[in-house]
Structure formats: C-alpha cells, structure tokens
Amino acid sequence: MEVKLGFGAVPRPQYVFVSKEPDHCWYMLAEDERRIPVYERALTGVITGIEVNKKVENTFGEVIRTDLNVLADKPYIIRSGSDTYFCKGLLLSLDILTFEQLRHPLTIAVSPGDKKVVFCNIYDPVTYPSIGVSWDGHKELDWQALGQKVSLKINKIQNSNQEIIQVSANTTTSEIHAVLISQSDTYLAQFNWTPEQGRDYLQQKYGKRSRLQLTDTEILDFIDYLKLQLTQNCST
Structure with a gap:
C-alpha cells in the first residue's frame, strides 16, 4: 500500500x-x-x-x-x-x-x-x-465456538512467532476444546485460586467439577469471566 x-x-x-x-x-x-x-x-x-x-x-x-x-x-x-x-x-x-x-x-x-x-x-x-x-x-452449529476457532486460526497467521496450538480446517472438536482449556490455563495462572476454589466455582456456576466437563460455550463463558475479573483487579 x-x-x-x-x-x-x-x-x-x-x-x-x-x-x-x-x-x-x-x-x-x-x-x-x-x-x-x-x-x-x-x-x-x-x-x-x-x-x-x-x-x-x-x-x-x-x-x-x-x-x-x-x-x-x-x-x-x-x-x-x-x-x-x-x-x-x-x-x-x-x-x-x-x-x-x-x-x-x-x-x-x-x-x-x-x-x-x-x-x-x-x-x-x-x-x-x-x-x-x-x-x-447450520441450525445446530455452535457458532460461538466456530468463531473462536476462526479467530485462533487467523491470529495464528498474524502471530506466527508465537507457540500456540495449530487450528486448521481439519481440527477436531476435541482439539478445539484443548485450545480453550489452554487459554483458560493462561488466565487462571494469574489468579490466586486454590484448586478447590476453582472446583467450587465451576460447581456453583455450571454444575460441574472440572473444566474438562464444560461444553465449548461454557468454557468460553468461563474465559470471559476470568478476563473480566482480571481487568477489574487491574483497574482497582
């Protein structure tokens, strides 16, 4: 240009x-x-x-x-x-x-x-x-999860020097879930939660004791919650 x-x-x-x-x-x-x-x-x-x-x-x-x-x-x-x-x-x-x-x-x-x-x-x-x-x-597709997958794919190209899990057109549902779990790990590392505190939150919010049991939509919601809490903590 x-x-x-x-x-x-x-x-x-x-x-x-x-x-x-x-x-x-x-x-x-x-x-x-x-x-x-x-x-x-x-x-x-x-x-x-x-x-x-x-x-x-x-x-x-x-x-x-x-x-x-x-x-x-x-x-x-x-x-x-x-x-x-x-x-x-x-x-x-x-x-x-x-x-x-x-x-x-x-x-x-x-x-x-x-x-x-x-x-x-x-x-x-x-x-x-x-x-x-x-x-x-298409009516049964999880569009939020597909959007997350596409975002990761395009960000992979724009940030090719970063070590992230490869997401391609052939990526399986389990691999997408692994990417989301990895993302939540990044944010949880900045919290002072004990494992028990984390399990208690998941039980109260989603009725589940492990992130591995969450759906893609639920893990995306959990990631949004973590990002919001970190943003609020930084502004106080």
Missing part, C-alpha cells in the same frame, strides 16, 4: 457495513453519518484479523457484531451482525480456507438473498472459484 506524503485524511480504517438495499448490499458512513452506497459487489485484499461477537453501541443500544479486517488499497473493516447469514457464511468460508490461502489476497463478495438477507462468498482472485461451504446442519 502506497504511503502518500503531505496533508491528507486522518489515517484510520474505513468501516464497511452490510445491508440489503434495492441496488447495493453494503455501504460506508460519511462524517455526518450519511450512508454512502458501495455498488461494487466485491472487496479484494488480505485478511488481517477478525473480532467475533463484539459488543458495539449504536442508536438502538448494545448490539453484537463481527468485524473482519481487510488490507486493500487502505485498511477496511467489514462489520456485520453476528447472527446474520453474511457473518455465518463468512465464518464457514474462513473455517475451510487453509493457512496458505489466508496469507494471500482473497475476494469477499456480497450476494443478495430473499427479503433482507445478504450472503457472503469468498473467492480466489487469481483462479476465480469460490470457497464452497455447506449449510447442512
């Missing part, structure tokens, strides 16, 4: 929002909050990060969003509702992509569906085929 010297706009990422309209499926916001339609269907760039299930304040109050960071002619952040078909299609596609594919530019495209639905398709901009995803059983 070329750096232009001299006066110019403040260097910050450009947010892109997903919304099905009569003649476009995503838009940007001007400084006065006016919507600027984006008529092109696709954005090509390198994926540099993702934040899933992010709490965001807007005019309707607190909402849950997913932000995909893409570096193209400038940094972009594609923001979508975490429970939308666009976001779910995005996660399914990113889950299938290999580490090698994610290191190269990809094309993220919007596709209008029925009513207000917008689908996400990811293409290889060199060979053109889209990443084929299956929606079979």
Whole structure:
C-alpha cells in the first residue's frame, strides 16, 4: 500500500457495513453519518484479523457484531451482525480456507438473498472459484465456538512467532476444546485460586467439577469471566 506524503485524511480504517438495499448490499458512513452506497459487489485484499461477537453501541443500544479486517488499497473493516447469514457464511468460508490461502489476497463478495438477507462468498482472485461451504446442519452449529476457532486460526497467521496450538480446517472438536482449556490455563495462572476454589466455582456456576466437563460455550463463558475479573483487579 502506497504511503502518500503531505496533508491528507486522518489515517484510520474505513468501516464497511452490510445491508440489503434495492441496488447495493453494503455501504460506508460519511462524517455526518450519511450512508454512502458501495455498488461494487466485491472487496479484494488480505485478511488481517477478525473480532467475533463484539459488543458495539449504536442508536438502538448494545448490539453484537463481527468485524473482519481487510488490507486493500487502505485498511477496511467489514462489520456485520453476528447472527446474520453474511457473518455465518463468512465464518464457514474462513473455517475451510487453509493457512496458505489466508496469507494471500482473497475476494469477499456480497450476494443478495430473499427479503433482507445478504450472503457472503469468498473467492480466489487469481483462479476465480469460490470457497464452497455447506449449510447442512447450520441450525445446530455452535457458532460461538466456530468463531473462536476462526479467530485462533487467523491470529495464528498474524502471530506466527508465537507457540500456540495449530487450528486448521481439519481440527477436531476435541482439539478445539484443548485450545480453550489452554487459554483458560493462561488466565487462571494469574489468579490466586486454590484448586478447590476453582472446583467450587465451576460447581456453583455450571454444575460441574472440572473444566474438562464444560461444553465449548461454557468454557468460553468461563474465559470471559476470568478476563473480566482480571481487568477489574487491574483497574482497582
């Protein structure tokens, strides 16, 4: 990306929002909050990060969003509702992509569906085929766990010098659980809990005596609790 010297706009990422309209499926916001339609269907760039299930304040109050960071002619952040078909299609596609594919530019495209639905398709901009995803059983999927898996996968690429467990498209459910247990170990090491205190908390909160017995959703909730307690302790 070329750096232009001299006066110019403040260097910050450009947010892109997903919304099905009569003649476009995503838009940007001007400084006065006016919507600027984006008529092109696709954005090509390198994926540099993702934040899933992010709490965001807007005019309707607190909402849950997913932000995909893409570096193209400038940094972009594609923001979508975490429970939308666009976001779910995005996660399914990113889950299938290999580490090698994610290191190269990809094309993220919007596709209008029925009513207000917008689908996400990811293409290889060199060979053109889209990443084929299956929606079979999507209603039973643990989307929070899938989002965590995809985040770990992309963070692995961006922090290749760090020693973390490899998460790929072929990672099993038990391996994902091992990653989550490992994450909770990191936060528990900063606590002064005895093993008995930890077991008591798990019993009261989840009705279980061991982290190994927790579901992926429960261990993610436990990790969020630990992070919150550490943040509060640091601020006091």
